[in-house]
Amino acid sequence: xxxxxxxxxxxxxxxxxxxxxxxxxxxxxxxxxxxxxxxxxxxxxxxxxxxxxxxxxxxxxxxxxxxxxxxxxxxxxxxxxxxxxxxxxxxxxxxxxxxxxxxxxxxxxxxxxxxx
Amino acid sequence: xxxxxxxxxxxxxxxxxxxxxxxxxxxxxxxxxxxxxxxxxxxxxxxxxxxxxxxxxxxxxxxxxxxxxxxxxxxxxxxxxxxxxxxxxxxxxxxxxxxxxxxxxxxxxx
Numbered sequence: 562x563x564x565x566x567x568x569x570x571x572x573x574x575x576x577x578x579x580x581x582x583x584x585x586x587x588x589x590x591x592x593x594x595x596x597x598x599x600x601x602x603x604x605x606x607x608x609x610x611x612x613x614x615x616x617x618x619x620x621x622x623x624x625x626x627x628x629x630x631x632x633x634x635x636x637x638x639x640x641x642x643x644x645x646x647x648x649x650x651x652x653x654x655x656x657x658x659x660x661x662x663x664x665x666x667x668x669x670x671x672x673x674x675x676x677x
Numbered sequence: 678x679x680x681x682x683x684x685x686x687x688x689x690x691x692x693x694x695x696x697x698x699x700x701x702x703x704x705x706x707x708x709x710x711x712x713x714x715x716x717x718x719x720x721x722x723x724x725x726x727x728x729x730x731x732x733x734x735x736x737x738x739x740x741x742x743x744x745x746x747x748x749x750x751x752x753x754x755x756x757x758x759x760x761x762x763x764x765x766x767x768x769x770x771x772x773x774x775x776x777x778x779x780x781x782x783x784x785x786x787x
Contacts, residue, residue: 604777604778
């Protein structure tokens with residue numbers, strides 16, 4: 562099946578710094594990717610829809626200036642958490658849909674961010 | 678009302694038993710429904726998807742969909758300890774977006 566790769570798998574940073582997470586579709590092109598956030602014992606919450614070549618669409622309550630999304634190519638989307646704070650510590654997961662043949666949504670391995 | 682609701686569990690079943698996981702959704706226009714399994718600290722992995730009313734079977738897994746009642750369920754036959762995980766129900770609300778339930782934690786005891 563299709564593979565979506567995320568990097569880094571985990572990152573620890575100091576409060577106030579910025580962290581970039583990459584999401585790559587390895588064997589298919591993804592015009593749309595999705596970024597989710599999952600806090601402990603909670604479900605996945607969609608943060609934004611990343612559109613190749615255009616601006617991301619953010620869900621209500623998600624600060625677009627804090628969570629910068631860039632989808633510069635058909636295989637790469639990046640999420641940058643700017644000026645990270647401890648409350649941003651979470652499990653960030655990207656996903657991408659393979660249009661053909663199944664339309665299945667594939668998830669990356671996730672990136673665990675810890676902000677000290 | 679949450680868009681997708683699941684009992685958080687844990688649901689405990691003995692090895693070899695049938696585990697039944699349920700999910701209800703609020704958007705009557707939803708067209709596709711997914712069950713994902715998520716192990717602790719890992720990303721979700723797709724188990725099954727279902728579009729049509731009725732049952733869909735894949736190995737030990739059976740998804741059941743009842744659009745009139747707005748519920749979807751997942752049955753796991755011959756449950757194994759390796760099935761112990763959190764099972765997430767997800768509903769496609771349109772525009773390719775999936776809305777996830779909070780998940781049901783399943784514990785299968787040897």
